[in-house]
Amino acid sequence: MRGETIPGEELIVAKPDGSCRTFLVAAAPLRDSAGTITGAIIAGEDISPLKELARMREEWTSIIAHDLRQPVTTIVLKAAVLAKQPQCSDKAQHILASATQLNRMIDDLLDVSRLESHRLDLRHVEVDLPALIRATVERTADATRGHRVDVEVLDGVPPLLADPGRLEQVLTNLLSNAAKCGAPGVEARAC
Structure with missing residues (x-):
């Protein structure tokens, strides 16, 4: 009623049983032909199911990334040992490079999840x-x-x-x- 327009804001509503629901709310004033505010219109949508899906997806991503880390770490360690053997160093280096790339992909997956949940930490x-x-150019010489x-x-x-x-x-x-x-x-x- 003060003339503010709210394009879309999340509002968390606590229920008497202690549970919460999340609503996406938009509001705008209604004006007459002279421009005087005569009322307001408010639209809200319960987005709790979407928030729960986002939470579940983030949890799933985190679990999958964690579960992938262990076998990839094992591959990296075994490939590093094999790389020291003259008879198989080239093949072991390829395995090591692929496992390292897989580790980067896991990190990227986790970063996307953190970005979406606004929890990506930056160290300035x-x-x-x-x-x-x-x-970086030197370290990526194999890839380039x-x-x-x-x-x-x-x-x-x-x-x-x-x-x-x-x-x-x-x-x-x-x-x-x-x-x-x-x-x-x-x-x-x-x-």
Whole structure:
């Protein structure tokens, strides 16, 4: 009635039995031809089932990721031991690289779940961006093998306040996607 418009806001309503329901509420004033507020219209929808589905999906994602971690860790450890044996080091390195990639995919799955639930933690520290980019390019050399990757820094870049792990994750994804999907000989530039 003060003239505010609420496009969509979650409202949690506690019931006498102690349970709660979540509603998505929208409201707007009603005005007459002179612009005077004469009333208001409110629409609400019980989204409790959707919230429960989201919670269950997040829980399922977390359980699956946790259950996948144990066998992947075992594969990584066994492949690392095999990689030290001269007769099978190449094959073991491929297994190790694949298991490491699977670990990254599990991390990405968990990150998506955390993003959706607004629980993704970021560690903000001062980052030397050119050094981080160069180190990431070196660490992704296996994924970008056969593709030329050049890092050029123009006019010095000041330190950046960011999460270095997340930045490296983004850069690694960009580089590996460019290597997988990019046509050979086609130059891709990032500034």
